[in-house]
Amino acid sequence: MIQDFTYLKPGTVKEALTLLTDHVDECKIVCGGQSLLIPMRQGLLVTEYLMDIKGLDELSYIKYDAKEGLKLGATTTHRAIEQSDVIKKHYPVLALMEERLASIQTRNWGTIGGNLAHADSAGDPAPVLMTLGAKVKLASAKGERIIPLDEFYTDLFESAMEHDEMIIEIQVPPPAAKMGAAYQKFNLLQNDMGVVGVAAMMTADANGTCKDARIVLGNAGVTPIRAKNAEQVLIGKKISDQLFVEAGEAAAGDADPVGDIHASEDFRRHLIKVLTKRMAKQAWEQASK
Amino acid sequence: MEKKAIVLNVNNQDYELYINPKTLLVEAIRDYIGLTGTKRGCETVSCGACTVMVNDMAVKSCSILAIQCQGMKIITSEGLEKNGQLAAIQNAFLHEGSYQCGFCTSGMLMATSALLKETKKPSKNEIKESIEGNICRCTGYNSIVRAVEGVANGKYKEGSL
Numbered sequence: 001m002i003q004d005f006t007y008l009k010p011g012t013v014k015e016a017l018t019l020l021t022d023h024v025d026e027c028k029i030v031c032g033g034q035s036l037l038i039p040m041r042q043g044l045l046v047t048e049y050l051m052d053i054k055g056l057d058e059l060s061y062i063k064y065d066a067k068e069g070l071k072l073g074a075t076t077t078h079r080a081i082e083q084s085d086v087i088k089k090h091y092p093v094l095a096l097m098e099e100r101l102a103s104i105q106t107r108n109w110g111t112i113g114g115n116l117a118h119a120d121s122a123g124d125p126a127p128v129l130m131t132l133g134a135k136v137k138l139a140s141a142k143g144e145r146i147i148p149l150d151e152f153y154t155d156l157f158e159s160a161m162e163h164d165e166m167i168i169e170i171q172v173p174p175p176a177a178k179m180g181a182a183y184q185k186f187n188l189l190q191n192d193m194g195v196v197g198v199a200a201m202m203t204a205d206a207n208g209t210c211k212d213a214r215i216v217l218g219n220a221g222v223t224p225i226r227a228k229n230a231e232q233v234l235i236g237k238k239i240s241d242q243l244f245v246e247a248g249e250a251a252a253g254d255a256d257p258v259g260d261i262h263a264s265e266d267f268r269r270h271l272i273k274v275l276t277k278r279m280a281k282q283a284w285e286q287a288s289k
Numbered sequence: 290m291e292k293k294a295i296v297l298n299v300n301n302q303d304y305e306l307y308i309n310p311k312t313l314l315v316e317a318i319r320d321y322i323g324l325t326g327t328k329r330g331c332e333t334v335s336c337g338a339c340t341v342m343v344n345d346m347a348v349k350s351c352s353i354l355a356i357q358c359q360g361m362k363i364i365t366s367e368g369l370e371k372n373g374q375l376a377a378i379q380n381a382f383l384h385e386g387s388y389q390c391g392f393c394t395s396g397m398l399m400a401t402s403a404l405l406k407e408t409k410k411p412s413k414n415e416i417k418e419s420i421e422g423n424i425c426r427c428t429g430y431n432s433i434v435r436a437v438e439g440v441a442n443g444k445y446k447e448g449s450l
Contacts, residue, residue, distance in 0.1 A: 007356060191422070
């Protein structure tokens with residue numbers, strides 16, 4: 001049973017930020033609510049005020065510019081991202097990730113800002129966006145700041161957001177030349193939460209060596225994890241299948257998984273090893289085309 | 290708790306409700322409006338039994354606040370029938386035997402109706418994807434897929450039985 005709360009419905013972002021400051025430490029923000037309402041109903045989350053930003057259409061947009069890259073408003077739905085032609089063209093990995101995110105019903109109502117703010121380590125968008133070098137724009141009544149998504153996650157369901165801040169935009173830089181990116185999660189039902197997930201991005205230089213690599217592990221620790229040792233195995237190297245195997249082994253070491261009803265710690269490390277090898281290879285095949 | 294007066298448009302009819310803002314859409318539809326075709330299932334966005342259409346999109350009414358749906362067009366399984374004539378998808382479900390215990394049926398009808406609103410000729414894959422978020426524990430999914438294919442290829446039309 002959801003505990004009672006006072007419902008706040010701002011009409012503009014400005015109004016939302018004022019309300020947030022007025023009720024700081026007592027206010028949760030709901031947008032699609034596809035993640036938030038579940039722990040609320042289970043009695044795990046109780047809040048004095050609930051501020052509903054679902055209707056803030058000024059934050060629902062997908063903008064792309066070859067110089068500036070991609071800008072996603074926080075209340076943009078997953079389904080809008082999945083179906084966006086500009087995203088399919090410039091960031092196909094994002095659209096493919098969204099296709100496998102929960103069900104159509106959830107994607108129709110759930111939003112990208114809500115998903116990131118919920119800070120679930122098993123969320124699909126964060127690993128993919130982190131490999132693409134995304135940043136989040138946070139706003140409070142005092143002003144705005146932009147931080148890399150890499151620095152956004154601090155602990156289990158915890159983020160670097162202050163209690164008077166909210167996500168208003170996600171920014172993704174333009175795709176680099178000769179870049180490839182891939183994401184896969186392991187699960188028994190195709191669109192479930194991943195037991196683990198691995199996102200990889202690689203770029204190639206003119207000589208066919210790996211210029212840059214980013215590998216991010218989902219549900220492999222309390223936050224999404226950059227597998228920096230695995231990245232170092234690849235960066236600056238002439239790529240071979242053996243290197244993908246080594247990157248997988250390094251990523252398994254970078255992970256910090258727990259065992260639970262879905263998989264043991266060892267099995268999670270094994271999955272990370274295999275998925276990292278496969279995703280890096282897929283990313284490289286696109287990059288070196 | 291401060292209750293709120295809201296208006297929900299369900300099956301093209303306005304309902305004035307006086308509710309606690311924590312009321313979920315499924316609760317508003319079933320307990321306040323009295324339309325019980327929409328089912329409460331898992332209540333964790335997993336099973337799809339509570340699927341309704343909001344502004345022609347399939348959504349799970351167990352995880353949406355009713356107050357968020359003001360000014361939107363909500364359609365439940367009761368809203369598929371028009372003037373005593375079943376919708377094509379309802380006829381298709383009947384003729385293909387796309388239900389057994391019937392608990393998932395209204396959610397399945399709404400998920401597939403939303404698909405058919407979006408695309409008149411969905412591929413088999415699109416049909417399967419449209420019900421990915423809906424769990425059926427008895428009759429299986431093939432008869433449901435056949436029913437949607439039957440509507441798409443004109444085998445089933447709206448009308449009485």
